[in-house]
Amino acid sequence: MSNAKAQSKSVLWDWLTTVDHKKIGIMYLVAGAFFFALGGLEAILMRIQLMFPEFSFVPAQTFNELLTMHGTTMIFLAAMPLLFGFMNYIVPLQIGARDVAFPFLNALGFWLFLFGGILLNVSWFVGGAPDAGWTAYVPLSSESPGTGVDYYVLGLQVSGAGTLIGGINFLVTIINMRAPGMSMMRMPLFTWSTFVASMLILFAFPALTIGLLLLMLERIFGATYFAVDFGGNVIIWQHLFWIFGHPEVYILILPAFGIFSEILSAFSKKRLFGYSAMVFATLIIGFLGFMVWAHHMFTVGMGPVANSIFAVATMAIAVPTGIKIFNWLLTLWGGRIQFTTANLFALAFIPSFTMGGVTGVMLATSAANYQFHDTYFVVAHFHYVIIGGVVLGLFAGAYYWWPRIFGYKLDETLGKWFFWLFLIGFHLTFFVQHFLGLIGMPRRVASYLGGQGLDTMNFISTIGAFLMGIAFIIFVVSIFTSMKNKVTDADPWGNGRTLEWTMPIPTPEYNFAQTPLVRDVDALWYEKYEGDGKMKAAEPLGDIHMPNGSILPFIMSLGLFISSFGFIYYHEGFLWLAILGLVINFGAMFVRSIKEDHGYHIPKEEVIKGGK
Amino acid sequence: MGQHGMDPSAPLTGKPSKKTQRKLRNEMRTQLISFVLMIFLTSMAFISIASDAIPTGFAMPFILLLAVIQVILQLYVFMHLNERGNGWPNAMIWTGVLVAIPTVASLMLLLGIVKW
Numbered sequence: 145m146s147n148a149k150a151q152s153k154s155v156l157w158d159w160l161t162t163v164d165h166k167k168i169g170i171m172y173l174v175a176g177a178f179f180f181a182l183g184g185l186e187a188i189l190m191r192i193q194l195m196f197p198e199f200s201f202v203p204a205q206t207f208n209e210l211l212t213m214h215g216t217t218m219i220f221l222a223a224m225p226l227l228f229g230f231m232n233y234i235v236p237l238q239i240g241a242r243d244v245a246f247p248f249l250n251a252l253g254f255w256l257f258l259f260g261g262i263l264l265n266v267s268w269f270v271g272g273a274p275d276a277g278w279t280a281y282v283p284l285s286s287e288s289p290g291t292g293v294d295y296y297v298l299g300l301q302v303s304g305a306g307t308l309i310g311g312i313n314f315l316v317t318i319i320n321m322r323a324p325g326m327s328m329m330r331m332p333l334f335t336w337s338t339f340v341a342s343m344l345i346l347f348a349f350p351a352l353t354i355g356l357l358l359l360m361l362e363r364i365f366g367a368t369y370f371a372v373d374f375g376g377n378v379i380i381w382q383h384l385f386w387i388f389g390h391p392e393v394y395i396l397i398l399p400a401f402g403i404f405s406e407i408l409s410a411f412s413k414k415r416l417f418g419y420s421a422m423v424f425a426t427l428i429i430g431f432l433g434f435m436v437w438a439h440h441m442f443t444v445g446m447g448p449v450a451n452s453i454f455a456v457a458t459m460a461i462a463v464p465t466g467i468k469i470f471n472w473l474l475t476l477w478g479g480r481i482q483f484t485t486a487n488l489f490a491l492a493f494i495p496s497f498t499m500g501g502v503t504g505v506m507l508a509t510s511a512a513n514y515q516f517h518d519t520y521f522v523v524a525h526f527h528y529v530i531i532g533g534v535v536l537g538l539f540a541g542a543y544y545w546w547p548r549i550f551g552y553k554l555d556e557t558l559g560k561w562f563f564w565l566f567l568i569g570f571h572l573t574f575f576v577q578h579f580l581g582l583i584g585m586p587r588r589v590a591s592y593l594g595g596q597g598l599d600t601m602n603f604i605s606t607i608g609a610f611l612m613g614i615a616f617i618i619f620v621v622s623i624f625t626s627m628k629n630k631v632t633d634a635d636p637w638g639n640g641r642t643l644e645w646t647m648p649i650p651t652p653e654y655n656f657a658q659t660p661l662v663r664d665v666d667a668l669w670y671e672k673y674e675g676d677g678k679m680k681a682a683e684p685l686g687d688i689h690m691p692n693g694s695i696l697p698f699i700m701s702l703g704l705f706i707s708s709f710g711f712i713y714y715h716e717g718f719l720w721l722a723i724l725g726l727v728i729n730f731g732a733m734f735v736r737s738i739k740e741d742h743g744y745h746i747p748k749e750e751v752i753k754g755g756k
Numbered sequence: 757m758g759q760h761g762m763d764p765s766a767p768l769t770g771k772p773s774k775k776t777q778r779k780l781r782n783e784m785r786t787q788l789i790s791f792v793l794m795i796f797l798t799s800m801a802f803i804s805i806a807s808d809a810i811p812t813g814f815a816m817p818f819i820l821l822l823a824v825i826q827v828i829l830q831l832y833v834f835m836h837l838n839e840r841g842n843g844w845p846n847a848m849i850w851t852g853v854l855v856a857i858p859t860v861a862s863l864m865l866l867l868g869i870v871k872w
């Protein structure tokens with residue numbers, strides 16, 4: 145039996161070759177958490193340097209590298225992969241599917257991300273990390289000496305390919321793999337927001353790919369797209385970067401919105417208020433997200449007409465965002481609210497994120513932006529939306545879905561310590577930064593002079609960062625100390641509303657013994673009220689077809705990883721390495737194309753046994 | 757496979773019905789007309805650039821227009837985007853166009869004309 149055969153292989157080999165969306169989801173979560181801790185460490189080091197005026201904890205060059213790597217790591221290697229982890233694990237379950245549409249591509253997407261992330265971080269050990277900011281504006285980045293920025297370019301290129309593949313996979317999965325009865329307007333909000341975020345990935349990432357390609361040609365092969373003395377134009381990079389970059393921030397926040405919608409409705413025991421308004425607000429935010437990129441460039445000198453147009457377009461996004469905020473409040477209104485850790489994170493999100501939205505609209509006022517731009521006010525803004533939105537969403541989702549993914553509940557007492565310390569630390573760190581910015585402290589500086597009214601607030605900010613660090617350590621500890629809180633019930637919170645709470649824990653590898661029949665939004669909740677509490681089956685019990693694992697995604701990604709070194713050290717005569725890596729990559733693609741693989745079947749008897 | 761029965765990639769046997777035959781004939785005609793049209797459009801594009809008689813200021817937008825027509829023919833006739841069951845590909849392609857046009861247009865304005 146091929147099923148038994150798969151089990152007899154070593155654990156490591158199993159994870160390297162898996163195409164199971166649940167295992168890939170877990171790998172995204174583990175790798176994302178690692179990079180999150182790494183990015184957090186970089187942040188703490190920066191905050192220590194800024195704790196006192198003219199402090200010399202790290203040299204300025206190191207500070208610039210920490211700054212660049214912190215931003216790049218958090219956005220590309222922590223926040224997005226962690227969201228991808230939840231999407232991978234939860235979305236197929238929520239739509240009643242046995243896997244994603246392209247399991248092989250799913251694995252490829254993960255390995256590309258991981259190798260890209262590793263590549264980026266190798267730079268620390270070989271002559272210094274990139275130092276031109278996560279935005280890598282030219283000419284700072286194109287002229288930056290050393291290989292740091294080359295690692296940035298190729299690392300992001302490799303991991304970006306993985307993200308694009310992942311996004312396309314989610315789109316096809318959600319369009320094609322929904323269970324009978326699960327129409328688009330019955331999909332849970334997390335699935336909806338995954339769908340819209342994947343569309344943003346599909347349309348936004350190509351702009352980054354092109355930008356990075358131009359920068360690579362410029363740095364490694366002497367092109368002159370951005371070289372003004374050769375007729376190039378430095379502004380092109382900023383446009384390309386932000387045409388990608390603004391949709392990117394919505395790629396991060398929309399899935400978090402989805403997570404909050406699930407949790408607020410589950411823990412107030414109420415249907416989500418204004419479901420269709422929520423869906424349309426998500427779509428509108430997704431669309432408008434493409435029309436506002438130049439609000440990052442108000443001070444570049446585009447002129448008053450262009451600035452005004454982009455200012456108004458940007459402010460327009462506040463409208464659908466406001467609709468969502470009010471719908472969450474009205475979901476809570478009159479609900480039987482349970483203050484679990486997951487829900488605490490969701491509740492804290494509403495005011496925290498709203499503050500970030502308010503400073504966003506302030507920044508979007510293009511005339512006032514001349515005052516705010518490139519100061520700590522901007523730093524405060526985006527940390528309020530990203531931590532107050534995305535990170536709180538990730539923690540909320542972790543507490544909510546932990547029993548489904550890992551088979552035990554995280555300790556609620558430690559969870560509450562974690563929550564309060566983190567929330568207080570977060571506001572302590574970033575609230576004062578609004579004022580630091582308003583009184584003129586520029587962002588991205590390695591130090592500042594004393595006696596200018598900056599000292600106290602910088603000190604407070606660093607203390608807040610320590611609190612967040614301690615809180616995160618408590619979280620990591622509680623992961624290990626909670627392992628005894630095993631759950632086996634399919635619906636451990638008792639108020640699950642959606643399909644991910646309908647199969648036994650641990651989730652069988654085929655997810656659903658029988659594809660469920662969906663009769664309403666909140667399919668499970670409907671059956672609890674109108675049926676017998678169990679999903680109706682849409683098909684008879686039978687053999688289940690499963691895809692085979694494959695090592696090829698790993699090898700393809702390894703090929704691009706090797707090839708990247710060849711390009712980075714092109715001038716040291718390593719062109720052959722670049723070619724070798726590409727040969728490995730294309731060789732694996734070739735093998736994949738000619739080798740037929742029909743997967744295997746799990747026999748009906750085993751499915752019946754597994755259901756017990 | 758089991759209960760799902762037949763192999764979808766197995767070759768078809770027997771004669772098509774009258775209705776299918778008519779459909780196939782019509783289909784063939786559209787394909788042929790589009791094919792000729794494509795060749796015509798391509799040669800128009802080529803001539804408008806190759807001959808010196810047509811000014812560049814006219815030729816550039818002209819061949820862009822031809823290109824748009826060709827893309828649409830390509831998608832709808834040769835790639836059968838107009839057939840039933842293609843709602844999603846249509847929706848996604850047109851969303852992409854809807855996003856790309858304002859983006860590229862404003863980008864060209866912003867990069868081309870310095871102050872606005």
Ligand code: HEM
Nearest residue numbers: 393397439440462501504505507508517518522526529530
């Ligand atoms: C009401 C919604 C929002 C508005 C009106 C808004 C507006 C703005 C504006 C005008 C800037 C440019 C500031 C400057 O550099 O001078 C900015 C920066 C930024 N925003 Fe927002 N924003 C909003 C929501 C968000 C969300 C939801 C996220 C992420 C989840 C986000 C992430 C960022 C980031 C990362 C930056 C800084 C980028 C950089 O320069 O490094 N924003 N925002």
Ligand SMILES: [Cu+2]
Nearest residue numbers: 390437439440
């Ligand atoms: Cu933006």
